[in-house]
Amino acid sequence: SNPSELQPLDYNLTDKERFKDVEYLNLNCAYCQTKFLFGGIMASLHYQVTFSGIKCSNCEKVLPTLMITSQLERIIRSFISLHYAGWLVCDDPACGVITRQISVYGRRCIGLSGRSQDCRGIMSYRFNDKQLYTQLLYFDSIFNVEKNKKRELKPLDDADTSSDKGPELLSSGQVVALAEQNRELFEVIRTVTQKYLTNNARRYVDMSGIFGFMIPEEE
Numbered sequence: 001s002n003p004s005e006l007q008p009l010d011y012n013l014t015d016k017e018r019f020k021d022v023e024y025l026n027l028n029c030a031y032c033q034t035k036f037l038f039g040g041i042m043a044s045l046h047y048q049v050t051f052s053g054i055k056c057s058n059c060e061k062v063l064p065t066l067m068i069t070s071q072l073e074r075i076i077r078s079f080i081s082l083h084y085a086g087w088l089v090c091d092d093p094a095c096g097v098i099t100r101q102i103s104v105y106g107r108r109c110i111g112l113s114g115r116s117q118d119c120r121g122i123m124s125y126r127f128n129d130k131q132l133y134t135q136l137l138y139f140d141s142i143f144n145v146e147k148n149k150k151r152e153l154k155p156l157d158d159a160d161t162s163s164d165k166g167p168e169l170l171s172s173g174q175v176v177a178l179a180e181q182n183r184e185l186f187e188v189i190r191t192v193t194q195k196y197l198t199n200n201a202r203r204y205v206d207m208s209g210i211f212g213f214m215i216p217e218e219e
């Protein structure tokens with residue numbers, strides 16, 4: 001089965017809603033050292049998806065596949081280690097304590113004093129299972145040819161406020177043609193995320209909820 005097609009609990013959400021808190025993929029063009037946010041085949045001032053791949057708008061060079069896959073893999077691994085590092089964050093915005101120290105009072109915030117006296121907030125994992133899973137699903141979505149073709153991806157607009165002159169918009173015909181032309185490239189890049197999704201899906205998704213219909217009812 002393909003884990004990226006498994007839906008988390010909130011399966012009614014659009015990608016725009018589901019991925020509202022995820023981090024964009026921040027790629028670095030190793031030719032000119034420009035960093036840009038890649039959000040799939042869409043208008044951007046910083047990159048362009050061409051018939052020969054993803055092109056950096058600053059130096060006009062097409063990024064080699066390995067430049068993308070190795071960065072994506074490094075970013076995914078950094079999210080996974082952030083998750084396993086077990087950082088806890090206080091839910092009281094006025095407090096904002098971030099710690100790896102578990103309070104002797106359970107999930108109560110240890111507060112700035114470290115003695116659980118000055119805050120009534122509750123600590124929770126900064127990057128929990130579901131957040132990590134959602135982040136991986138987002139990285140998977142931006143290289144998903146079908147989602148690109150349907151223009152269902154989380155938009156970059158809100159992240160791209162660096163200029164008042166907007167990027168040139170793409171027609172749906174252009175998007176479909178570019179998606180098909182880059183199918184092989186995108187599928188290679190997707191295997192990076194797929195590897196981690198496959199390894200981790202069982203932990204992040206309520207499998208019984210998804211496959212419950214397959215479990216025979218007791219007589």
Ligand SMILES: [Zn+2]
Pocket residue numbers: 029030031032033034056057058059060061
């Ligand atoms: Zn460049």
Ligand SMILES: [Zn+2]
Pocket residue numbers: 090091092095096097109110111119120121122
């Ligand atoms: Zn607190």
